[in-house]
Amino acid sequence: MRVMSVVMRRELAGYFATPVAYVFLVIFLVLAATFAFTLGGFYERGQADLAPFFAFHPWLYLFLVPALSMRLWAEERRSGSLELLMTLPVTPWQAVLGKFLAAWAFTALALALTFPMWLTVNYLGEPDNGAILTAYLGSLLMAGGFLAIGACISATTRNQIIAFILTAVGCFLFLLAGFPLVLDLFTGWAPDALVDAVAALSFLTHYNALSRGVIELRDLVFFALVIGVFLYANTIVLDMKKAS
Amino acid sequence: MIRTEALSRRYGPLLAVDNLSFEVSPGTVLGFLGPNGAGKSTTMKMLAGFISPSAGRALVGGHDVARDPLAVKRLIGYLPEGAPSYGEMTVAGFLGFVADLRGLRGAARRTRLAEVSDRLSLGGVARQTIETLSKGFRRRVGLAQAILHDPSILILDEPTDGLDPNQKHEVRTLIREMAHDKTIIISTHILEEVDALCNRVMIIGRGRLLADDDPRGLEARSRYHRAVSLRLRDATQLAAAQAALASLPGVAAIERDAQRLTVLPRDGAPILYAVTELARQQGWTIAELHLESGRLDEVFRRITTEAPPCE
Numbered sequence: 001m002r003v004m005s006v007v008m009r010r011e012l013a014g015y016f017a018t019p020v021a022y023v024f025l026v027i028f029l030v031l032a033a034t035f036a037f038t039l040g041g042f043y044e045r046g047q048a049d050l051a052p053f054f055a056f057h058p059w060l061y062l063f064l065v066p067a068l069s070m071r072l073w074a075e076e077r078r079s080g081s082l083e084l085l086m087t088l089p090v091t092p093w094q095a096v097l098g099k100f101l102a103a104w105a106f107t108a109l110a111l112a113l114t115f116p117m118w119l120t121v122n123y124l125g126e127p128d129n130g131a132i133l134t135a136y137l138g139s140l141l142m143a144g145g146f147l148a149i150g151a152c153i154s155a156t157t158r159n160q161i162i163a164f165i166l167t168a169v170g171c172f173l174f175l176l177a178g179f180p181l182v183l184d185l186f187t188g189w190a191p192d193a194l195v196d197a198v199a200a201l202s203f204l205t206h207y208n209a210l211s212r213g214v215i216e217l218r219d220l221v222f223f224a225l226v227i228g229v230f231l232y233a234n235t236i237v238l239d240m241k242k243a244s
Numbered sequence: 245m246i247r248t249e250a251l252s253r254r255y256g257p258l259l260a261v262d263n264l265s266f267e268v269s270p271g272t273v274l275g276f277l278g279p280n281g282a283g284k285s286t287t288m289k290m291l292a293g294f295i296s297p298s299a300g301r302a303l304v305g306g307h308d309v310a311r312d313p314l315a316v317k318r319l320i321g322y323l324p325e326g327a328p329s330y331g332e333m334t335v336a337g338f339l340g341f342v343a344d345l346r347g348l349r350g351a352a353r354r355t356r357l358a359e360v361s362d363r364l365s366l367g368g369v370a371r372q373t374i375e376t377l378s379k380g381f382r383r384r385v386g387l388a389q390a391i392l393h394d395p396s397i398l399i400l401d402e403p404t405d406g407l408d409p410n411q412k413h414e415v416r417t418l419i420r421e422m423a424h425d426k427t428i429i430i431s432t433h434i435l436e437e438v439d440a441l442c443n444r445v446m447i448i449g450r451g452r453l454l455a456d457d458d459p460r461g462l463e464a465r466s467r468y469h470r471a472v473s474l475r476l477r478d479a480t481q482l483a484a485a486q487a488a489l490a491s492l493p494g495v496a497a498i499e500r501d502a503q504r505l506t507v508l509p510r511d512g513a514p515i516l517y518a519v520t521e522l523a524r525q526q527g528w529t530i531a532e533l534h535l536e537s538g539r540l541d542e543v544f545r546r547i548t549t550e551a552p553p554c555e
Contacts, residue, residue: 002347003345006341006344006345007345010330010333010341013333013337014330014332014333017332017333017373018332079328079330079331080324080325080326080328081328081329081330082328083289083294083324083328084322084324084328084329084389086293086294087292087293087294087317087320087322087324088317088342088345088346089314089317089318089345089346089347090317090345091314242294242295
């Protein structure tokens with residue numbers, strides 16, 4: 001635990017040592033609010049809830065999360081510090097978890113800074129704060145899923161741009177796994193069971209329930225599993241591709 | 245204490261390290277010598293637990309690196325090739341990070357950090373980010389990181405690469421000071437360093453062990469071992485002198501380089517006395533006279549180029 005938190009703190013400090021953190025926070029907050037007020041019609045709907053705000057989170061994450069995750073391992077590979085880190089007394093799991101938690105904690109901070117939205121809606125009316133909290137939880141879990149995918153992809157390359165693009169594409173596929181755009185790739189040739197399985201991987205489906213304030217165990221388990229599986233894959237990628 | 249048993253590493257079709265077996269005991273400063281791509285770094289990476297062997301095994305401090313990598317990593321100090329670190333961190337922040345990972349705490353952490361930055365003269369740059377430092381400073385930060393926990397085993401991949409002569413001297417002094425009770429492996433392609441630092445040398449070529457000796461022993465393999473080189477004051481005598489010296493018993497060959505004659509002995513026979521005696525008889529005035537101990541660069545070149553080709 002202690003070693004993991006040392007790795008995590010270093011990584012988190014790394015975000016703030018460069019302008020990455022500030023650029024990310026500003027863009028995330030501005031876009032999240034803009035989408036909610038303009039595209040989402042926050043006022044026009046005349047309802048005291050944050051649905052128009054949360055509805056755009058998946059699309060924001062689609063290109064902002066890869067920006068957070070791309071440097072996690074690719075940068076270590078490029079600079080050679082991976083060799084240093086992996087020869088210090090750190091297990092691969094401690095390193096993988098430490099880095100992931102740093103990125104996730106940073107996303108949590110970005111989410112927390114959207115609190116003026118919550119204040120606004122509470123000032124304007126009487127929203128269901130439990131539902132809002134659930135939506136925040138869902139948003140955070142979805143970000144975690146994206147980050148785990150991004151961390152794993154970042155470990156495969158020394159080029160941050162490649163990590164960014166592949167992560168964005170990967171996240172896009174996961175996001176829309178339940179929709180015709182992705183499913184059409186499978187229907188026709190794959191067995192129905194596989195098509196159903198792919199459809200069940202849709203981030204959007206699982207997130208939609210949570211963002212409406214419905215806590216279902218299977219949605220929570222789904223995101224936890226995605227995170228777990230990709231972090232496990234991350235340790236394997238690290239082990240396989242250490243030398244190059 | 246380090247031991248390898250038939251250690252091998254394959255990268256696709258390339259056999260980077262081929263069946264390497266050796267043992268290093270405490271008090272040894274072992275110099276890894278070899279041309280670029282000989283397998284020095286790969287071997288060190290395997291000892292440090294960064295990459296795993298394709299075959300064979302490495303034991304470091306009694307722990308099998310493949311089975312118990314964490315025990316090995318706790319024990320050793322390792323400077324990877326090029327001394328990588330985190331460029332955006334300050335020197336103090338980086339060393340603090342390593343100290344935390346090494347489990348140093350409280351007073352021990354403070355004293356070790358102070359000691360190490362003092363020994364490597366890093367005090368003045370403690371608040372600077374590493375990416376703004378010169379190559380020499382970065383290398384010293386890498387060394388500081390490696391010796392922070394006062395490890396009994398040190399593996400240093402090109403510790404003096406990119407340092408100026410003064411810094412090289414400092415680093416060598418540092419390594420020599422630590423040498424008496426530690427097991428130290430350094431890789432280098434600076435031959436003078438081997439002479440200055442190591443009490444044992446391993447020459448590696450194409451992943452194989454080509455020579456394992458101490459620096460004196462390696463020099464003795466040189467055709468210049470016990471060679472006598474001399475310069476005469478009167479250059480017109482040079483041709484005659486060359487002929488006369490060549491006929492001396494025990495002389496294998498004579499090399500002439502402008503005004504200088506180098507008399508090579510046959511099988512390292514002592515010829516200094518015979519040469520000076522001849523000079524006295526012939527009435528040559530000798531301007532310069534050296535007894536050579538051997539030329540490491542010549543031995544190195546011969547050993548690494550004569551190596552049997554890979555099958």
